[in-house]
Amino acid sequence: MSSEPEYADRSNALLALYDRVLPDVYGYLRTRCGSTALAEDLTAETFLAAVVAVRSGASPTPAWLVTVARNKLVDHWRREARERRSLQLVEPLPGPDDPWDARLDVLRARDVLQRLGPHHRTALTLRYVDDLPVPEVARLLGRTRHATEALIVRARAAFRAAYEEGSGDD
Template structure:
């Protein structure tokens, strides 16, 4: 019975951390996945992982929770990519030589990003929104460095093509 007060203390600490960090975790996910429902589901998964971690005696930090949230989002993108691959075979778009530094309309860019395949969306979000170095993107996506570099090139080309296609509709 001597472990019960310790368990109660850890539970109270988790509840306090939940109250403090929930808006940050949800906001992080919401801004990256484009869907409130998906962000809510991934936030719930993140805090369920926190409960498991607390039960195993781990001390939690806000940074740890955001990392878990990022991993949950990457896992979601991987599942989505696997599902899409099983439905159809996708040819990568031809590479284009135009520069990446074009001025982008933020709302239209987000819309284009949401329409991309999950593997492209994951690569671009981790690399350019989260500003992670390519080796870290490769680690999170479970790919080699060279495969990730190629994926980012294809994702940028797909984004550019979809973005320019949208500008001709304006």
């Protein structure tokens, strides 16, 4: 077990890390989840995980905190997906000869992303916003690579349909 001075040093280091990294962790979550309240809750959960880590002898880093924040967001989306799970109609997928090179309006794209189901939103966010490779997305989602690739294709099709549906509003 660690001595009191070591624990106090790690606790002070965590407080300094909190002051330095809080805006980054909160900003990361806020831009991805679209809800201030949810971003605040997930930020709190992230730093509570850091407290637990310090108590067990670890010294969290900024990169570790962002990874924990990402995992907290993915866990939230998984819970949301389980709560909303129901029968869904699957539309035919677009063929490989169907390029979609439109320039997306960032605010409208975020709005469309928030309206997608949590499984689609999670896959697209991890793949295209966080720029993770498909194998890493698959690992985070607890799916096989092929299932994740299919999910991303369906998510892109759903995003495209929702985006184009709103194009008459401008």
